[in-house]
Amino acid sequence: MRHPLFxxxxxxxxxxxxxxxxxxxxxxxxxxxxxxVGIPAGLVAGVLATAVTYxxxxxxxxxxxxxx
Numbered sequence: 419m420r421h422p423l424f425x426x427x428x429x430x431x432x433x434x435x436x437x438x439x440x441x442x443x444x445x446x447x448x449x450x451x452x453x454x455v456g457i458p459a460g461l462v463a464g465v466l467a468t469a470v471t472y473x474x475x476x477x478x479x480x481x482x483x484x485x486x
Contacts, residue, residue, distance in 0.1 A: 422475035429471040434464025 438460025445452035 422472055425475060426468045426472035430464040430468030433467035434460040436460075437463035 438456045440456075441459040442452045442456030445455045449455055
């Protein structure tokens with residue numbers, strides 16, 4: 419992949435938005451200001467998704483010593 423940082427950022431933004439909306443909607447039943455619960459949850463999910471995606475996309479395959 420040519421631009422793993424851009425792809426990782428895009429995945430992180432999508433994850434943050436989706437998780438933020440999902441948590442906000444689920445917490446709306448019990449918490450009046452559920453957006454204040456959904457925003458931090460979305461940010462955490464976005465940062466984790468960005469880090470994991472970047473790590474996976476930039477991982478180098480170790481050369482194998484097998485004769486095959």
